Amino acid sequence: MTDPIQKLREYGYELPPAKAPVASYVPVTRSGNLIYVSGQISSNEQGVVQGRLGDNMNVVQGGNAAELAAVNILSQVVNMAGVPLHEIKQILKLTVLVASTPEFFEQHLVANGASNLLVGVLGDKGKHARAAFGVAALPLGAAVEIDAVIEV
Secondary structure, three states: OOOOHHHHHHHOOOOOOOOOOOOOOOOOEEOOOOEEEEEOOOEEEEEEOOEEEOEEEEEHHHHHHHHHHHHHHHHHHHHHHHHHHOOOOEEEEEEEEEOOOOOOHHHHHHHHHHHHHHHHHHHHHHOEEEEEEEEOOOHEEEEEOOOOOOOO
16 A cells, blocks of 8 residues: 555645644553543644635535545554554544534535545545534534544
């Protein structure tokens, strides 16, 4: 398999520094061979990607925001848990929260941004179970927040 960092670069991303928590929690916990990554929002070096699907964002923009959250999950695994990407055995589960209006029903399509990136970077190890749903608002006005359970 191609190096996951190289695959990430093919998507146009460099692994960013891990984001510090914005409240009273830890970004990563580990129990045996399982890593639990706290919710990572749609943000990059320019700041938080804010918006609400069905209001001021479309599905493509939402999918791009979900990609950013997935990149931030990978950053937490490497920088906070100390696990190189090639040592991930499986992304087990994602929970994708999408800031959206009550009339927006395509949260699953927004979540595909994260899912497709993880499979593209990690191959079959990136395939996962997933829940995606809409919420009225997310921390810092983020468009997307994702948490993960990962086997290493």
